[in-house]
Amino acid sequence: MIGIFDSGLGGLTVVREVMAQLPGYDLIYFGDTARTPYGSKSPATVIQYAVQIAEWLLANGARVIVTACNTASSVATEALRQRFQVPVFEVVSPAARLVIRNPRIRSVGVIGTRATINSGVYKKMIKAERPEIKVYSRACPLLVPLVEEGWLKKPETKRIVKKYLYPLRLKQIDTLILGCTHYPILKDIIQIKIGKRIRIIDSSQAIAEAIKNFLRDHPETEEMLSRNSDHRIYVSDITEHFKEIAQDILRIPVRLEHVRL
Numbered sequence: 146m147i148g149i150f151d152s153g154l155g156g157l158t159v160v161r162e163v164m165a166q167l168p169g170y171d172l173i174y175f176g177d178t179a180r181t182p183y184g185s186k187s188p189a190t191v192i193q194y195a196v197q198i199a200e201w202l203l204a205n206g207a208r209v210i211v212t213a214c215n216t217a218s219s220v221a222t223e224a225l226r227q228r229f230q231v232p233v234f235e236v237v238s239p240a241a242r243l244v245i246r247n248p249r250i251r252s253v254g255v256i257g258t259r260a261t262i263n264s265g266v267y268k269k270m271i272k273a274e275r276p277e278i279k280v281y282s283r284a285c286p287l288l289v290p291l292v293e294e295g296w297l298k299k300p301e302t303k304r305i306v307k308k309y310l311y312p313l314r315l316k317q318i319d320t321l322i323l324g325c326t327h328y329p330i331l332k333d334i335i336q337i338k339i340g341k342r343i344r345i346i347d348s349s350q351a352i353a354e355a356i357k358n359f360l361r362d363h364p365e366t367e368e369m370l371s372r373n374s375d376h377r378i379y380v381s382d383i384t385e386h387f388k389e390i391a392q393d394i395l396r397i398p399v400r401l402e403h404v405r406l
């Protein structure tokens with residue numbers, strides 16, 4: 146099984162992409178809804194949660210780990226790779242690579258949680274390969290709670306997105322990285338507020354492509370993954386409201402199961 150986790154339901158945008166790009170592969174998802182958001186927690190706490198969740202995913206049949214969370218990817222990837230022998234995919238470098246490989250890109254905006262932006266990980270990766278690209282980052286800490294709350298079309302959400310993106314508009318970026326797996330759920334609003342000519346890079350799509358390419362090049366890993374279209378979604382806290390949001394994101398009927406770590 147492909148093991149996928151996030152601080153909450155936002156990582157289901159990665160599940161959606163994995164289902165679309167790798168149809169039939171069994172997957173197990175863990176959304177840490179009891180402890181979300183991670184973006185305002187310290188790196189030490191996020192690492193502790195990520196290790197605990199990866200252990201649980203592996204104990205429950207995962208053969209690879211997908212960190213469907215930019216925050217955990219930014220701070221916990223090294224700890225996960227040191228500790229576990231299985232392939233660990235993180236969500237940051239696939240999106241950064243899309244920028245690096247596109248010669249037309251000159252000026253990039255990155256939005257993410259406070260922890261992701263403070264880690265500077267996108268800027269470091271892009272600048273290491275393409276120092277001439279301008280990178281402007283902006284933490285948007287209110288967006289994860291708005292998504293988890295299901296406030297997807299409220300005027301307040303539109304106003305907050307506009308306020309967060311305004312400084313990036315002034316910088317005349319040509320590309321915007323959605324550096325948080327919750328943000329694709331707000332993609333339409335983000336596109337309108339940043340301007341329809343701006344290219345949007347969705348880290349959820351980028352990681353699904355990276356997994357697909359890796360499995361094509363590593364048949365020994367691919368062979369370990371079962372393909373019975375078995376999709377299991379677990380959360381650390383469950384309410385009717387979470388079920389509705391999960392359904393909205395995945396656009397299919399969802400059965401959420403509760404698990405206490």
Ligand code: DGL
Pocket residue numbers: 151152153155156181182183184185213214215216217258261289324325326327
């Ligand atoms: N989806 C997570 C991310 O990509 C949100 C982190 C949080 O819980 O704040 O960063």
